[in-house]
Amino acid sequence: EAQVTQNPRYLIxxxxxxxxxxxxxxxxxxxxxWYRQDPGLGLRQIYYSMNVEVTDxxxxxxxxKVSRKEKRNFPLILESPSPNxxxxxxxxxxxxxxxxxxxxxxxxxxLTVV
Amino acid sequence: xxxxNQSPQSMFxxxxxxxxxxCTSSSIFNTWLWYKQEPGEGPVLLIALYKAGELTSxxxxxxxxxxxxxxxxxxISASIPSDVGIYFCAGHRLYNFNKFYFxxxxxxxxxx
Numbered sequence: 001e002a003q004v005t006q007n008p009r010y011l012i013x014x015x016x017x018x019x020x021x022x023x024x025x026x027x028x029x030x031x032x033x034w035y036r037q038d039p040g041l042g043l044r045q046i047y048y049s050m051n052v053e054v055t056d057x058x059x060x061x062x063x064x065k066v067s068r069k070e071k072r073n074f075p076l077i078l079e080s081p082s083p084n085x086x087x088x089x090x091x092x093x094x095x096x097x098x099x100x101x102x103x104x105x106x107x108x109x110x111l112t113v114v
Numbered sequence: 115x116x117x118x119n120q121s122p123q124s125m126f127x128x129x130x131x132x133x134x135x136x137c138t139s140s141s142i143f144n145t146w147l148w149y150k151q152e153p154g155e156g157p158v159l160l161i162a163l164y165k166a167g168e169l170t171s172x173x174x175x176x177x178x179x180x181x182x183x184x185x186x187x188x189x190i191s192a193s194i195p196s197d198v199g200i201y202f203c204a205g206h207r208l209y210n211f212n213k214f215y216f217x218x219x220x221x222x223x224x225x226x
Contacts, residue, residue, distance in 0.1 A: 004156070033213070042118070042202065043157075043216040050212065058213060090156050100145045100164075100206045103214070105156030 002027045006091050006106035013081055013113055021076045021109050023091030030096035032074040033058070033103070034066065036087040043090065049074055050096055081113040120203055120217030128225050133190040135220040137203035142183035145206035147214065148175075152199045160201075161188070193224050 004025045013019055025032065033048035035058075045058030049068040063085055065077040074093075078085060088110050092103035120137045127133060137146070145164055149157035161172050163179035163186060170177055177188045186203055203217040 031212075035216075040123075040218050042120075042218040043204075045213050048212050056212070092156075099211055099214075100208070102147050102149075102159045102162055102204075105158070107154070107156050 002104070004091055004093055004104050004106035006089075006109050008109060009107065010110050011112070013111070015082055015113055016080050019078050019081060019111075021078075021089060021091075021111070023074045023076065023106060024072050025074075025091075025093040025104070026072065027093065027104065028071065029093035029104075030071070031099055032068070032091065032093045034064070034074070034076050035090045035092060036060065037090060037108075038087050046076070046089075078111075081111075083113045085111065086113050087111060118203055118205055118215050118217040120220055122220055123218070124221040124223070126223045126225065127193055129194060131193055133193055133197075133222060134187065135201060136185060136187045137205070137217045138185040139205060139215075140184070142207075143205035143215075144183075144208045146177070146179050146186035147204040147206070148177050148186070148188045149202040149204060150199045151202065151219070157202055190222075193222075195224050195226050198222060198224050 007022045030051045034046040035043040037043050044060050047066040049055045091106040094103050118137050147162050148160045151157045161177040166183050168179040174191045200219040200221050202219050204214040206214050
């Protein structure tokens with residue numbers, strides 16, 4: 001089944017403790033992106049990647065890092081999480097030449113930073 | 115960043131009623147998409163629109179790409195309980211190819 005898989009689904013952590021949210025897709029998509037969803041703000045782009053070793057900032061990149069060493073994986077790294085990063089995170093992917101056709105989204109990771 | 119104004123924020127309707135929601139922007143888009151998000155899941159694409167004035171249906175759902183390119187509308191006819199969820203609009207520009215701009219969502223509640 002074609003899908004985007006995120007792990008973990010739920011995570012509670014403490015301020016300052018580094019964490020990684022994994023994202024993997026099995027559709028051979030070049031483009032991958034991370035979004036965060038907050039009440040009343042919709043989905044805001046954190047980082048995106050057009051292909052392996054090519055990443056760039058979205059609208060809200062502060063406090064996050066990403067890497068794209070393999071085509072299928074696009075982990076989101078929070079080096080020193082803070083409470084304002086409590087949010088629902090989505091990974092998304094598409095073919096690079098069909099981004100305007102829309103993304104396939106993962107099921108989300110609900111992160112709470114205390 | 116660019117904001118899409120989506121309304122209404124939430125709706126409480128009776129099963130069988132029709133539903134309308136819309137998104138507006140201060141600037142134009144080349145693509146409008148409509149997604150549905152169910153509890154505990156990621157958004158799923160419902161309808162994609164690529165031309166001004168385009169009207170596209172997907173079952174009981176119908177969406178339109180506004181003539182001005184600054185708005186889009188989604189209608190759901192004869193709503194059923196499984197229509198419950200959050201509906202998002204998303205706009206895309208060709209010259210800013212790497213991202214979509216999302217509305218804040220319309221939360222739909224359907225009473226059986």
